[in-house]
Amino acid sequence: MTTELRVLRPAEWAQWFEQLELAFGGLPENPQRREVWEAITEHERSIGLWDGERCVGTAGAFSFRMCVPGGALVPAAGVTMVSVAATHRRRSLLTSMMRRQLDDVRSWGESVALLTASEPGIYGRYGYGIATQQLRAAIDTARVRLAVPPGTDGVVVRQVAPPEALATIEGLYARLVPTRPGMLERRPEWERLTVIDPPEERDGGSPLQCVLAERDGEAVGYALYTIKPAWDDAGPKGTVAVRDLGALDPAADGALWRFLCGIDLTSTVEVGNRPVDDAWQHMVSDIRRCRPQLRDSLHVRLVDVGAALEARTYQAPVDVVLEVEDDFCPWNAGRWRLTGDAKGAVCVRTDEAADLALTVRELGAAYLGGVSPAALAAAGRVRELRAGALGEAAVAFGSPVAPWLPHGF
Template sequence: MSVELRVLEASEWDQWYEGLEQAFGGVRQAQEKRDLIKELTDPARAIGAWDGSVSVGTAGSFGFDVTVPGGSAVRMAGVTEVSVASTHRRRGILTSMMRRQLDDLREWGEPLAILTASEPAIYGRFGYGTASWQLVAEIDTSRVRFPEPERPDGITLRKVKPMDALDICEAIYARKVPERPGMIARLPGWEPLQIMDASEDKAGASDLQCVLAERDGETVGYTLFRNRPAWDNAGPKGSLQLTDLYALDPVAYAALWRFLAGIDLTSSIRMENRPVDDPWQHLVSDIRRCDARIWDGLYVRLVDVGTALAARPYRTALDLVIEVEDAFCPWNEGRWRLSGDTKGAVCERTADAADLVLSVRELGAAYMGGISLAALAGAGRVREVREGALTEASIAFGSDVAPWVPHNI
């Protein structure tokens, strides 16, 4: 049987998406969420693999702006909805879709592709590098305390319906986007997805709840969470599932965490995606009772090496020649001279001798400033040719805060 690869037609979306749902276990998504995703999808950015009239492969992307180290915004493709039917594995369908997608992104002038992976072993062969980690934790609030303020902090808390506060919360989110690499500027129409209360998201928990932190009539922070009640013979042991928590200053931030830790009939706060340098870790009385661990987060692929490296500033001045290996996108292969500082950079092809040799996967891993080139070199994945070049590059590529992607892609 032959499989045809083609750009999606709008009329094919339902069948295409059903193929995606089947590949991810066959559970149909809540209709409200499904309808919104259909509305947000640009068919011109979606690829389908078809065996006759049957959808056997899917891949899509959304065009976003993402924050890079230094606070600049760079155009990128958020890769999503990637699947291959279990009946059609080992036929090169995924490779063909990735090939077509990267060719399209290059033509559209989008120098970066990013994704979060359902299975981390998949995307390295297509040039994606693990560029950030996310923090997974469960704080035992029956034993862990958050410090009370030394003086009145002026913060008041107000519970509201998530939809009623959506504009306020999104305004705070927008102010936080430039502060951390990996954060994505929200496109119009995406706001309702952040508070959608689909049944599959609850898993026995309450409806999504929202609490605002206010000072002098101004909202300076918010949290979104669900409460999952539970009891045993000793009494209540409910838990909170944290969805979002953002604040404009440390005082509001600490007030929101104290609030969550003090909710009656609960004994834990669970979180699945927080930045690895989240400050709450320096507020808790006992970090060992927070079961903190890391998970792979953002994967980055440089679609156009020269444009991508020139699009971000660097922590310190650097001038070095990088030899890039990229068999999947051969237009990136060769030597590039990267010169830059905190104000910007230039990256152009050169015939000069290489200072560092690495693959595009390692460049993607280091791009957001959270993965050290020196650490990658320690794993044998970066080779230093000129002495001192590795230290120069590792410092320059770094970021003061850890990269993190909380946005649904």
């Protein structure tokens, strides 16, 4: 078999995307969403595998900026739309695309690559580590009481048609991005995905609804949600499904959660992707009746170890030599001396004795501050070579707020 791996040509997009659809089960994408995906595809950053005239593999990379600890927005490659045709599996084609893609990311000067995985077991061998988790829950609002923060009564919640609120939502989202590691600055056209609401995907639920939280006439938060009515012999038991929620301060957050948990004829509020430290968990009277669950979310890969570690800050002073193993991107392998604090960092090559030994996968997992090097060491994935170095790194690499990816790509 001879295949050709090349940059995607605009005229080939439809066939390229159809291969992706086929690889994910063969169901065609909703036309509205498909239109947006075509508009935001960066052809020069996308590649396809071709067997003759047939596309048999796909991969792309969005040009994002991601918040890292300290609040800086770092250029990052958002790896997306990865597939290999079922007829061409187990021929190292995925590896060839990952090899080409990471070489490209390095040439673009981007020190970090990101992805969300349909199957989380795939990407560790290419150096990606699971850096964030998402919290899921089903809050039993018939039995759970909510204690909201002071000032909540000063926030008004107003119903707005989602398309009319879109500019306000995007403005609020942009203000939130620098406050939490893992959040992505949205590029033009991305906001359209926020309010796409095909009737065939509602599964008995209502059209998408929106409320804005306002204080003195100024928007300070928003929530997008649907309602799925249900009844039994005891009465109504509808479900509020929260699609997105953002708030600039605790009172705005409290007002939105109080509204969602108090909608008439409902008894459950479902959330599918929230930060693991989301504040509502400390407002509810009974966390067990909220059935919290965790799932992997953002996978992070350091493409340039030195540049990536210099791009973030550290919550405690750190001076540590890292022995990094990276078979897939050998330019990262070797010893790096990281010195830094809350004001900045420097990470350079060194011949000094190593303090910690780990692979680039562990660095990716710890990069946003949500996974402790100490936890990785307990799993045998980080080795302490200097007494005390692990504890120093565990504190320094942490983040005051949990990293979070608010939406997929």
